Each structure stands twice: as C-alpha cells, then as structure tokens.
Amino acid sequence: MSVRTRFAPSPTGFFHIGSARTALFNWLYARHTGGTFILRIEDTDKERNTEEALKVLVDGMQWLGMDWDEGPGKEGPCGPYFQSQRTELYRAQLKVLADKGRAYEKDGAWWFRLEGERHTEFDDFAKKDIEKVKAAPVVIQDLVRGRVERAEDRDFVIFRANGEPVFHFVNVIDDITMGITHVIRGEDHLSNTSKHVELFRAFGATLPTYAHIPLILKSDGPGKMSKRDRGALIEEYQQRGFLPEAVRNYLCLLGWTPKDGREVLPIADIISQFELGDIHQANARFDERKMSFVNQQTIREMPASQFAALARPRLAAAGITAGPSELDPVLALVQEKVAGLEHLTEFVAFFFREDFTKDPAALANLTKKGGDPMARISEVLPHLVTATWDDAGIDAAFAAAGTEYTQKPTAYFAPIRYAVSGHGGGPHLQAVLRTLGKEKVLARLRAFTA
Ligand code: GLU
DSSP, X not given: OOOEEEEOOOOOSOOXXXXXXXXXXXXXXXXXXXXXXXXXXXXXXXXXXXXXXXXXXXXXXXXXXXXXXXXXTBOOTTOOOBGGGOHHHHHHHHXXXXXXXXXXXXXXXXXXXXXXXXXXXXXXXXXXXXXXXXXXXXXXXXXXXXXXXXXXXXXEEEEOTTSOXXXXXXXXXXXXXXXXXXXXXXXXXXXXXXXXXXXXXXXTOOOOEEEEEOOEEOSSSSSBOOTTSTTOBHHHHHHHTOOHXXXXXXXXXXXXXXXXXXXXXXXXXXXXXOOGGXXXXXXXXXXXXXXXXXXXXXXXXXXXXXXXXXXXXXXXXXXXXXXXXXXXXXXHHHTTTOSOGGGHHHHHHHHHOSSOOOOHHHHHHHHGGGXXXXXXXXXXXXXXXXSOSSHHHHHHHXXXXXXXXXXXXXXXXXXXXXXXXXXXXXXXXXXXXHHHOHHHHHHHHHHHHO
C-alpha cells in the first residue's frame, strides 16, 4: 500500500516553526517512501482563516521547498482540499453515523455515541450530573510514543448547535476519505487520538499509523515555543535572508538526528535516511544559534557561483554595484566567514566605500588594557609603505616593525584590521589587505594616525 501523509494546518496568518516542522516530517516521509504528500487546509474558522493567512502558509511551504502532490492548486482525486468546501460531505457522513445509531441530537448539537455501559456520575469539574460511559480503552501503537492507552468516558459533540462541525469529526472524515495512511502531527494532539480512533471504528475504517512528534520548547525556559517567542516564525527567516535549505535542514534536527552523524547535509540524504521510528520522544529545544550555524555552514559549502548569485542583488540593493572583477575576489574571501546573508553588506562594505561603519566595540577592545592602536599603526606604517604587496611581503613588514619596537608581529593585526575595515574580526588579514590594495590600505592607515 502506498503511503499517503498530510499536513493539515489551520491558517492563522502565521507559519510557526512547529507547524513547518510538522509539515516537513510529513513531506520527508512521503518522499522517503515514494508516497503522496497532501496539503489539506483546515479552514473551518471563518474569522481567522482568510486569504492572506493562506498565502503566508503557501508562501512558506514553497519557500522551504515542500511541494505537495494534492492540495490547493494541485487538484487530486480526494478534493476539495479546503474543509470549508467539504460541508456537504460532513453532513452526509453525520447521517451515516446517525443511521448506524452512533450519532444523536441533543440540545441542538449532534453527539457521537460511545459504545459501553452507561451510568450517571457527578462531575466535579462541570459541577453537574454527567452521563458517563464505560468504554473499552483505545490502544494506540504510536511510532514515536510507543503504546499509548486511553479511554473516552463520555459522548462528545461532533456538530455544534450553530451547524458547524467539530475538529475531531472533520479531521477523521478527511483522513478516511483522503486515504491517509500515516498521521504525523504534534504531540499536543495525542490526547485527541482516542476520540479519533473511536470515530474511525464507528465508520468501520482502517486506522492510520500514528506518529506524534515532540514539542518544540522555547530557547530559554520550560515552555513550548509560541508565535510570540523570538524567532518563532518562518517569515522572519525568509525576510532576514536565511537560506531556505538551511532553515529546512535545521528543522529536520528538531526531534530527529541523521544516522550518519552529519548535521548539515543535503536534503536528498535526509530523505533517504528519514524513518518515523527514529523521531525522538524527548522534546526538542529551539536554538537560534544553531540555526545560524547551519545557515553559515550551508553558505560555506555552496559553489562560489551560487554564493555570488545570492550576494549580487543584496549588495546592489545596498548601493554596492561593483563589477565581477572587483566583487568576485571579495566574495571569495568572505564566503567562508560571513555569518549569514543578512550580515553580508555590513561585512564587505569597507572594500567598496570609504564611509564604512566602525564598530565601537572593536575599538574599545583595542584600547582595553592600555593598548595604543595609533602607536602600533605608526610603527608598522613605514614598513608597509616599502612592502611588496603579497602575503609574504606584508608578513615581513609586521615582523620588521615587531623587531624594531619589541612587539609581537600579531600586535599589529587588530589595530590594522580596525583601521582599514572598522571591524574586530573577519577574513584572513593579509588577504584582506591584499584584496583591498596597497593604496587604499596606506591611505586608511594614514587617516587613522592623522
Ligand atoms: N488543524 C490541526 C492543527 O493544525 C490538524 C491536526 C492534525 O494534524 O490532525 O493542529
């Protein structure tokens, strides 16, 4: 039987990290098995589920390269893929249950009837008498959580008095009618699963395999990450110029570890290794620094031509329009070092402009413990004036100044870097000086000591 997975979001106007990770695990498993990945829109909340909210979701999915085989814009045999367009089906299925004696009307709402011995009990929480049902416990063999046992003990509403169907009901009908074989979703839904299993059974449908994936905790503290937490939304990374493949790679690591021990790896390798049984039970913790690290590694490992193609429009938008002969050597130098595309302009501006920004923290570091950057530069400047402009020549100038003034040659590195770039760190200094050119370097050093 061919695998069919689905991502079933309710569009709220946000594409949360947790939702993206759920979508990703469904997509990965479908691709791993050569199955079908369905995007189903659970848009029964008319107030929140607007066109714009859907667009945020679709844009985010496309940006992350999670293509769906059936869903919005990709009609398939089980459509429509919007719950708001499936009301007829839900009404018809309600009738099926009612005809089987498994649904009944009370106080305007439709209820699902559990099978089992009935009795009335005083409910402390609701502060009233409630009809309780002694139903056989539902056993779920969850691929992540293992064996989970849970019993429902009272009938539950499936169609509200206002005529709107309830989540549990539509979710199950859609999973049945869309032929979903694997339900992969957040652990917060585990407690709903006994209701869902009861509904599957009442319809006489085959149960899907369940995999409830761990929660994502916020980077600090015990709580679950919410949309208000810093870094919680996919749009943010999109806007900041993170690489979609890096964000996707990082999301894979939230609750799963590649068997081969690599953390940064091509999606094809992730797809071939991805098994639901390997998903961790323990909650995952969001770590923005790690996401930045994966992003940086991804930049490092991409071909120079791809990096240049990403860099050029960003730099052009910031007014840096140098041609390839000037730009390419700079890009070659920074590809290994830049923390992310969002930092690129600031990182390279000094190569192209005289009015580059100077980092006050870098200057403070230079003068800490009595360091005197002006003195160091005055010492080394005459040696650089006569230096041959290659790595060896530049090193020789540092060594000569060091001998003359009893300094370590490295004492000149940070003051020079700051004077020519305004930064406290960056690519290999000699390479920066070479690429910048002798003329610009000397002019900036002179200006610094003037
Ligand atoms: N619309 C539900 C959600 O966003 C779907 C739950 C499920 O995957 O079954 O949480």
